[in-house]
Amino acid sequence: NAGVTQTPKFRVLKTGQSMTLLCAQDMNHEYMYWYRQDPGMGLRLIHYSVGEGTTAKGEVPDGYNVSRLKKQNFLLGLESAAPSQTSVYFCASSYFSGSAETQYFGPGTRLLVL
Amino acid sequence: AQSVAQPEDQVNVAEGNPLTVKCTYSVSGNPYLFWYVQYPNRGLQFLLKYITGDNLVKGSYGFEAEFNKSQTSFHLKKPSALVSDSALYFCAVRDLGGKLIFGQGTELSVKP
Numbered sequence: 001n002a003g004v005t006q007t008p009k010f011r012v013l014k015t016g017q018s019m020t021l022l023c024a025q026d027m028n029h030e031y032m033y034w035y036r037q038d039p040g041m042g043l044r045l046i047h048y049s050v051g052e053g054t055t056a057k058g059e060v061p062d063g064y065n066v067s068r069l070k071k072q073n074f075l076l077g078l079e080s081a082a083p084s085q086t087s088v089y090f091c092a093s094s095y096f097s098g099s100a101e102t103q104y105f106g107p108g109t110r111l112l113v114l
Numbered sequence: 115a116q117s118v119a120q121p122e123d124q125v126n127v128a129e130g131n132p133l134t135v136k137c138t139y140s141v142s143g144n145p146y147l148f149w150y151v152q153y154p155n156r157g158l159q160f161l162l163k164y165i166t167g168d169n170l171v172k173g174s175y176g177f178e179a180e181f182n183k184s185q186t187s188f189h190l191k192k193p194s195a196l197v198s199d200s201a202l203y204f205c206a207v208r209d210l211g212g213k214l215i216f217g218q219g220t221e222l223s224v225k226p
Contacts, residue, residue, distance in 0.1 A: 040218055043158075103160070107157045
């Protein structure tokens with residue numbers, strides 16, 4: 001049981017390049033989330049998904065797109081990377097978003113945009 | 115709007131001493147509160163949560179948290195700190211839509 005995995009672990013991009021971050025979970029969770037973590041700002045929600053084929057915007061969605069074609073995978077895309085997107089990205093999943101459902105986090109992807 | 119605040123960027127404690135990491139919250143309705151820990155270069159790990167009932171919640175690794183409704187606080191505590199407890203700690207509250215809102219994090223440093 002791998003839990004939540006993220007690919008890649010680290011990436012360097014030039015401004016304007018595109019890339020896709022992959023998140024996979026093997027816990028049969030319905031809900032999946034993408035966060036970014038920046039110093040002094042905690043974690044901020046980018047996009048989330050409440051089930052296969054559905055996505056929704058979080059707190060900071062601009063410059064990102066997502067897709068949930070399969071229940072176990074949640075992709076985060078950067079169409080044209082900007083230095084402001086330099087961050088650590090975390091994926092998380094949970095069974096649902098009920099009263100106090102625990103979210104399980106992946107190990108993170110460090111992205112540097114030059 | 116739901117929010118959490120962690121008033122201390124860093125907390126320093128000596129090994130063996132008790133530790134407290136502070137969190138205050140602002141919610142509409144009943145709060146669902148969480149503590150997560152992040153070790154260097156790792157993802158967040160769940161420590162404990164408060165849903166309802168007993169104000170003292172026990173979690174992983176000997177941590178506990180005290181829910182105080184009148185002070186709108188949910189402070190994380192441990193009776194005797196270990197060097198291995200050094201990490202970044204996040205408080206979070208569930209918002210009305212079911213998503214988590216995180217505090218900015220508190221770096222705990224435990225010295226031998």
